[in-house]
Amino acid sequence: MNAIESTVMLLAFAMLRYLPVLAIPALSPLSWAPAMVRIALLLALAWLTVLASPAAFIATPRAFDAATVLLGCTSELLLGLTFGLAILLPQAGMGFAARLADMQAGLSAASLFNPGGQHEPESMLGTIVLLAATVLFFSLDLHLQLFRLLTGSVQVLPLGALGIRLDLDGFFGMVGSGFLLGMAVVAPVIIGLFAVDMAVAYATRSMPQANVYFLALPLKVAVALMLLAMTLAFAPMLMGRLYEDAFARLPMVIGG
Known part of the structure:
Protein backbone atom coordinates (compact mmCIF):
# COMPACT_ATOMS: atom_id res chain seq x y z
CA MET A 1 0.00 0.00 0.00
CA ASN A 2 1.52 3.32 -1.09
CA ALA A 3 1.57 6.59 0.88
CA ILE A 4 -1.59 7.99 -0.77
CA GLU A 5 -3.66 4.93 0.04
CA SER A 6 -2.28 4.90 3.58
CA THR A 7 -3.24 8.57 4.01
CA VAL A 8 -6.79 7.90 2.76
CA MET A 9 -7.13 5.01 5.20
CA LEU A 10 -5.88 7.14 8.09
CA LEU A 11 -8.38 9.85 7.08
CA ALA A 12 -11.18 7.28 7.26
CA PHE A 13 -10.00 6.17 10.70
CA ALA A 14 -9.92 9.80 11.90
CA MET A 15 -13.45 10.40 10.59
CA LEU A 16 -14.72 7.37 12.49
CA ARG A 17 -13.07 8.64 15.67
CA TYR A 18 -14.82 12.02 15.39
CA LEU A 19 -18.09 10.65 13.98
CA PRO A 20 -20.00 9.93 17.24
CA VAL A 21 -19.15 13.27 18.86
CA LEU A 22 -20.08 15.29 15.78
CA ALA A 23 -22.76 13.33 13.91
CA ILE A 24 -24.81 11.35 16.44
CA PRO A 25 -27.31 13.81 18.02
CA ALA A 26 -27.52 12.02 21.39
CA LEU A 27 -23.72 12.11 21.84
CA SER A 28 -22.90 15.42 20.20
CA PRO A 29 -22.80 18.82 21.93
CA LEU A 30 -23.43 20.27 18.44
CA SER A 31 -26.75 18.48 17.89
CA TRP A 32 -28.43 21.87 17.49
CA ALA A 33 -26.20 22.74 14.48
CA PRO A 34 -27.26 21.94 10.89
CA ALA A 35 -26.10 18.60 9.53
CA MET A 36 -23.96 20.18 6.80
CA VAL A 37 -22.07 22.24 9.39
CA ARG A 38 -21.34 19.15 11.48
CA ILE A 39 -20.23 17.15 8.43
CA ALA A 40 -17.91 19.96 7.30
CA LEU A 41 -16.45 20.19 10.79
CA LEU A 42 -16.00 16.40 10.85
CA LEU A 43 -14.06 16.45 7.57
CA ALA A 44 -11.95 19.41 8.65
CA LEU A 45 -10.99 17.93 12.02
CA ALA A 46 -10.21 14.53 10.47
CA TRP A 47 -7.97 16.10 7.82
CA LEU A 48 -6.17 18.30 10.34
CA THR A 49 -5.64 15.27 12.58
CA VAL A 50 -4.01 13.36 9.73
CA LEU A 51 -1.84 16.37 8.87
CA ALA A 52 -0.78 16.66 12.52
CA SER A 53 0.32 13.01 12.58
CA PRO A 54 4.07 12.39 12.29
CA ALA A 55 5.26 12.44 8.69
CA ALA A 56 7.03 9.10 9.08
CA PHE A 57 3.78 7.54 10.32
CA ILE A 58 1.96 8.67 7.17
CA ALA A 59 4.72 8.01 4.65
CA THR A 60 5.44 4.50 5.88
CA PRO A 61 3.55 2.00 3.71
CA ARG A 62 1.26 -0.16 5.81
CA ALA A 63 -0.48 -3.41 4.98
CA PHE A 64 -4.22 -2.98 5.48
CA ASP A 65 -5.95 -6.27 4.80
CA ALA A 66 -9.70 -6.76 5.25
CA ALA A 67 -9.43 -7.99 8.85
CA THR A 68 -7.13 -5.12 9.87
CA VAL A 69 -9.42 -2.54 8.28
CA LEU A 70 -12.51 -4.00 9.98
CA LEU A 71 -10.83 -4.14 13.39
CA GLY A 72 -9.41 -0.66 12.92
CA CYS A 73 -12.80 0.80 12.02
CA THR A 74 -14.42 -0.93 14.98
CA SER A 75 -11.71 0.31 17.34
CA GLU A 76 -11.96 3.90 16.13
CA LEU A 77 -15.76 3.88 16.34
CA LEU A 78 -15.65 2.48 19.89
CA LEU A 79 -13.16 5.15 20.88
CA GLY A 80 -15.42 7.88 19.47
CA LEU A 81 -18.43 6.41 21.27
CA THR A 82 -16.44 6.43 24.51
CA PHE A 83 -15.79 10.15 24.13
CA GLY A 84 -19.47 10.62 23.35
CA LEU A 85 -20.32 9.03 26.69
CA ALA A 86 -18.61 11.98 28.38
CA PHE A 96 -32.89 11.85 35.55
CA ALA A 97 -32.53 14.06 38.63
CA ALA A 98 -34.69 16.80 37.07
CA ARG A 99 -37.41 14.27 36.15
CA LEU A 100 -37.37 13.03 39.73
CA ALA A 101 -37.91 16.60 40.93
CA ASP A 102 -40.67 16.97 38.31
CA MET A 103 -42.52 13.97 39.69
CA GLN A 104 -42.07 15.21 43.25
CA ALA A 105 -43.42 18.65 42.37
CA GLY A 106 -46.38 17.26 40.42
CA LEU A 107 -45.32 18.87 37.16
CA SER A 108 -45.26 15.49 35.42
CA ALA A 109 -49.07 15.42 35.69
CA ALA A 110 -49.21 18.27 33.16
CA SER A 111 -48.48 15.77 30.37
CA LEU A 112 -51.90 14.22 31.02
CA PHE A 113 -53.56 17.46 29.91
CA ASN A 114 -51.29 18.04 26.87
CA PRO A 115 -53.16 16.89 23.74
CA GLY A 116 -50.05 17.34 21.59
CA GLY A 117 -47.80 15.23 23.77
CA GLN A 118 -48.50 11.99 21.84
CA HIS A 119 -48.05 9.94 25.02
CA GLU A 120 -44.44 11.17 25.40
CA PRO A 121 -43.86 12.50 28.93
CA GLU A 122 -42.18 15.90 28.98
CA SER A 123 -40.09 17.15 31.87
CA MET A 124 -40.39 20.87 32.52
CA LEU A 125 -37.54 21.04 35.04
CA GLY A 126 -35.50 18.63 32.92
CA THR A 127 -35.85 20.90 29.89
CA ILE A 128 -34.74 23.92 31.91
CA VAL A 129 -31.74 22.11 33.40
CA LEU A 130 -30.59 20.61 30.08
CA LEU A 131 -30.91 23.96 28.28
CA ALA A 132 -28.84 25.58 31.03
CA ALA A 133 -26.29 22.75 30.75
CA THR A 134 -26.00 23.27 26.97
CA VAL A 135 -25.39 27.00 27.37
CA LEU A 136 -22.83 26.46 30.12
CA PHE A 137 -21.06 23.72 28.13
CA PHE A 138 -20.07 26.29 25.54
CA SER A 139 -19.76 29.25 27.93
CA LEU A 140 -17.19 27.37 30.03
CA ASP A 141 -15.27 26.30 26.88
CA LEU A 142 -15.85 22.65 27.70
CA HIS A 143 -16.31 21.92 23.99
CA LEU A 144 -12.73 23.05 23.42
CA GLN A 145 -11.56 20.73 26.17
CA LEU A 146 -13.47 17.83 24.59
CA PHE A 147 -11.92 18.34 21.15
CA ARG A 148 -8.52 18.90 22.74
CA LEU A 149 -8.83 15.48 24.36
CA LEU A 150 -9.96 13.93 21.07
CA THR A 151 -7.03 15.33 19.12
CA GLY A 152 -4.63 14.46 21.94
CA SER A 153 -5.84 10.86 21.92
CA VAL A 154 -4.03 10.38 18.60
CA GLN A 155 -0.72 10.73 20.43
CA VAL A 156 -1.68 7.96 22.88
CA LEU A 157 -3.71 5.74 20.53
CA PRO A 158 -2.55 6.29 16.93
CA LEU A 159 -5.08 6.00 14.14
CA GLY A 160 -5.79 2.37 13.34
CA ALA A 161 -3.43 1.11 16.04
CA LEU A 162 -6.04 -1.25 17.60
CA GLY A 163 -4.85 -0.28 21.08
CA ILE A 164 -8.16 0.49 22.81
CA ARG A 165 -9.05 -1.60 25.87
CA LEU A 166 -12.40 -0.70 27.40
CA ASP A 167 -12.35 -0.98 31.19
CA LEU A 168 -15.70 -1.88 32.77
CA ASP A 169 -14.65 -0.54 36.18
CA GLY A 170 -13.84 2.84 34.65
CA PHE A 171 -17.12 2.81 32.70
CA PHE A 172 -19.26 2.07 35.75
CA GLY A 173 -17.29 4.66 37.70
CA MET A 174 -18.17 7.26 35.06
CA VAL A 175 -21.84 6.23 35.15
CA GLY A 176 -22.05 6.39 38.94
CA SER A 177 -20.23 9.70 39.16
CA GLY A 178 -22.40 11.22 36.42
CA PHE A 179 -25.69 10.35 38.14
CA LEU A 180 -24.37 11.30 41.60
CA LEU A 181 -23.16 14.74 40.51
CA GLY A 182 -26.28 15.18 38.38
CA MET A 183 -28.39 14.61 41.48
CA ALA A 184 -26.37 17.31 43.28
CA VAL A 185 -27.55 19.89 40.72
CA VAL A 186 -31.20 19.61 41.80
CA ALA A 187 -30.64 18.27 45.33
CA PRO A 188 -31.93 21.51 47.00
CA VAL A 189 -35.16 21.22 44.98
CA ILE A 190 -35.67 17.58 45.99
CA ILE A 191 -34.91 18.26 49.66
CA GLY A 192 -37.19 21.32 49.72
CA LEU A 193 -40.05 19.40 48.11
CA PHE A 194 -39.56 16.59 50.60
CA ALA A 195 -40.07 19.11 53.41
CA VAL A 196 -43.26 20.34 51.70
CA ASP A 197 -44.47 16.73 51.38
CA MET A 198 -43.91 16.24 55.10
CA ALA A 199 -46.00 19.32 55.85
CA VAL A 200 -48.72 18.15 53.44
CA ALA A 201 -48.75 14.71 55.08
CA TYR A 202 -49.20 16.32 58.51
CA ALA A 203 -52.03 18.49 57.15
CA THR A 204 -53.69 15.41 55.64
CA ARG A 205 -53.71 13.67 59.00
CA SER A 206 -55.10 16.79 60.66
CA MET A 207 -57.80 17.42 58.01
CA PRO A 208 -58.68 14.06 56.42
CA GLN A 209 -61.88 15.46 54.92
CA ALA A 210 -59.98 17.98 52.73
CA ASN A 211 -58.31 17.06 49.44
CA VAL A 212 -54.92 18.42 50.49
CA TYR A 213 -53.08 17.08 47.43
CA PHE A 214 -54.80 19.40 44.95
CA LEU A 215 -54.65 22.27 47.43
CA ALA A 216 -50.91 21.82 47.92
CA LEU A 217 -50.06 21.22 44.24
CA PRO A 218 -49.72 24.94 43.32
CA LEU A 219 -47.58 25.43 46.43
CA LYS A 220 -45.27 22.57 45.45
CA VAL A 221 -44.91 23.93 41.90
CA ALA A 222 -44.08 27.40 43.22
CA VAL A 223 -41.55 26.01 45.71
CA ALA A 224 -39.93 23.86 42.99
CA LEU A 225 -39.53 26.80 40.61
CA MET A 226 -38.26 29.09 43.37
CA LEU A 227 -35.69 26.56 44.59
CA LEU A 228 -34.63 25.81 41.02
CA ALA A 229 -34.06 29.52 40.36
CA MET A 230 -31.93 29.70 43.50
CA THR A 231 -30.05 26.52 42.56
CA LEU A 232 -29.18 27.71 39.05
CA ALA A 233 -27.03 30.43 40.61
CA PHE A 234 -24.58 27.66 41.53
CA ALA A 235 -25.11 25.73 38.28
CA PRO A 236 -21.89 26.81 36.49
CA MET A 237 -19.70 25.29 39.19
CA LEU A 238 -21.75 22.09 39.57
CA MET A 239 -22.31 21.42 35.87
CA GLY A 240 -18.73 22.30 35.00
CA ARG A 241 -17.53 19.86 37.63
CA LEU A 242 -19.88 17.21 36.23
CA TYR A 243 -18.44 17.42 32.72
CA GLU A 244 -14.84 17.79 33.88
CA ASP A 245 -15.17 14.69 36.03
CA ALA A 246 -16.43 12.74 32.99
CA PHE A 247 -13.48 14.00 30.93
CA ALA A 248 -11.04 13.06 33.69
CA ARG A 249 -12.40 9.50 33.76
CA LEU A 250 -11.98 8.95 30.00
CA PRO A 251 -8.41 7.57 30.26
CA MET A 252 -9.59 4.97 32.79
CA VAL A 253 -12.49 3.93 30.53
CA ILE A 254 -10.25 3.36 27.47
CA GLY A 255 -7.67 1.56 29.58
CA GLY A 256 -5.11 4.38 29.53
Missing part, protein backbone atom coordinates in the same frame (compact mmCIF):
# COMPACT_ATOMS: atom_id res chain seq x y z
CA ILE A 87 -21.44 14.10 26.92
CA LEU A 88 -24.30 11.62 27.22
CA LEU A 89 -23.82 10.46 30.83
CA PRO A 90 -23.74 13.95 32.45
CA GLN A 91 -26.86 14.92 30.51
CA ALA A 92 -28.56 11.67 31.48
CA GLY A 93 -27.66 12.22 35.13
CA MET A 94 -29.03 15.75 35.17
CA GLY A 95 -32.12 14.73 33.18
